Amino acid sequence: MKRRLCFTGIVIFSMFLSGCGNAGLGQNSESKASGVQNETGVETDIKMEEAYVENNISDEKITFPASYDNTIENVDFNMAVIVDADAGEEFPITAKAKMQKVNEEQAFQLLFSGNENCEVYGYEEKNEYGEKVDTATYVTPEETTLSYGPLSSQMSYMQRDLMPYIRSAFVLDPEDERYNANLYSTEEQLSFMTREEAFQIIDNALTEVEIESMYDYTGYALDYNCMQSQEYHEDMDGAIDRANYKNKWSVSDEGYYFCINQKYGGLPLYHVYCEIFSDVEDVNTPVQAFISKDGIEYLNIEKVFEIFDEGTAVSLVPVDMIAETVAEKYNRMSESSTYEITEAELCYYVDLSSGTGIYDVKPVWIVKGIEKSEQNEQSIQTIIDAQTAEEIIL
Numbered sequence: 001m002k003r004r005l006c007f008t009g010i011v012i013f014s015m016f017l018s019g020c021g022n023a024g025l026g027q028n029s030e031s032k033a034s035g036v037q038n039e040t041g042v043e044t045d046i047k048m049e050e051a052y053v054e055n056n057i058s059d060e061k062i063t064f065p066a067s068y069d070n071t072i073e074n075v076d077f078n079m080a081v082i083v084d085a086d087a088g089e090e091f092p093i094t095a096k097a098k099m100q101k102v103n104e105e106q107a108f109q110l111l112f113s114g115n116e117n118c119e120v121y122g123y124e125e126k127n128e129y130g131e132k133v134d135t136a137t138y139v140t141p142e143e144t145t146l147s148y149g150p151l152s153s154q155m156s157y158m159q160r161d162l163m164p165y166i167r168s169a170f171v172l173d174p175e176d177e178r179y180n181a182n183l184y185s186t187e188e189q190l191s192f193m194t195r196e197e198a199f200q201i202i203d204n205a206l207t208e209v210e211i212e213s214m215y216d217y218t219g220y221a222l223d224y225n226c227m228q229s230q231e232y233h234e235d236m237d238g239a240i241d242r243a244n245y246k247n248k249w250s251v252s253d254e255g256y257y258f259c260i261n262q263k264y265g266g267l268p269l270y271h272v273y274c275e276i277f278s279d280v281e282d283v284n285t286p287v288q289a290f291i292s293k294d295g296i297e298y299l300n301i302e303k304v305f306e307i308f309d310e311g312t313a314v315s316l317v318p319v320d321m322i323a324e325t326v327a328e329k330y331n332r333m334s335e336s337s338t339y340e341i342t343e344a345e346l347c348y349y350v351d352l353s354s355g356t357g358i359y360d361v362k363p364v365w366i367v368k369g370i371e372k373s374e375q376n377e378q379s380i381q382t383i384i385d386a387q388t389a390e391e392i393i394l
Helices: 104-111 163-169 195-208 224-230 319-333
Strands: 035-037 043-045 067-072 075-082 093-099 119-126 132-139 145-148 155-158 214-222 255-264 267-270 287-292 295-301 305-313 338-351 359-372 377-385
Touching: 067 319, 075 319, 104 145, 104 155, 104 195, 163 224, 163 295, 195 214, 195 255, 195 287, 195 295, 214 224, 255 305, 267 359, 319 338, 319 359, 319 377, 338 377
Parallel strands: 075 338, 267 338
Antiparallel strands: 035 043, 067 075, 093 305, 093 359, 119 132, 132 145, 145 155, 155 295, 214 255, 255 267, 255 287, 287 295, 338 359, 359 377
């Protein structure tokens, strides 16, 4: 379950660095705004209340508005400003990242021991450094599979007994017309184990294969009554395929489906999933797992990073500058649509385009909202550099 805290105030702080060892810190610069001028010189009303949270660097203070309310042409900001509670005393920095490496031998012993009769399919592919590496996929006669590579942290394990039925009854992708994840509770506990106990098993498994980090997760309780009502199969012609439906659902089929995000410095660590999917959604989390009373049924690791702290503290621009960038983008896109911006969350961003195997990490605001037109409404998302207020084009 996610823990978040919204701080009040406005994000304005500065730090002056001198020398290489001890840094001399300048005094805070603080701005309170109830009437702030935009780029055109027109005064706009911005509602902000002030409160301070101490950080752990000298006497510097980091403050954030709990919300930002404003209208700039076709863009309405009813925007919650979200900063994870764990980041309360952390000062934003820039850093470097590289992928952690799965211990393949440990993964096999943990998940696949006792399957000596499996077939092995080997390939030579390139990893994130552009180096040729050997990958492998193990398949049992029952079609349980384990694969790893070519990326260092990439691994996938799945049992075939239950997972095909889970996937037919639980749809995470909000772009899928059958999306139904919102029908499953992220709070209620299942009878065989608590959500917290189940996640601990997953966390222990990740540690055992040497993928270690701080994590934030959402755990969906997949109860059998809901799965039975949501199960759907279709044939090649798009017609309902009754032959593939589960004969009988029972409480023994229940389990938790976890969508797991990495954290760094108390903030979510964001990257573009599979270099393609940029939306911050549960379907795009880098670690996903399903666990039942019989143990781990599914575990997929896409990318998990090791962060190298460069120790370079950075100043964040005020939230109203972030809003101006967002408004400029959407006002330029369409005169027939209106936009409602509902939240901005402070995250660290791993820029996969910044290097080959070693990547830049910096703070960003992930801004979400809704585009409204006469035809429909759709979700929108923008990534804004927290230091410069420039949009990051993915």
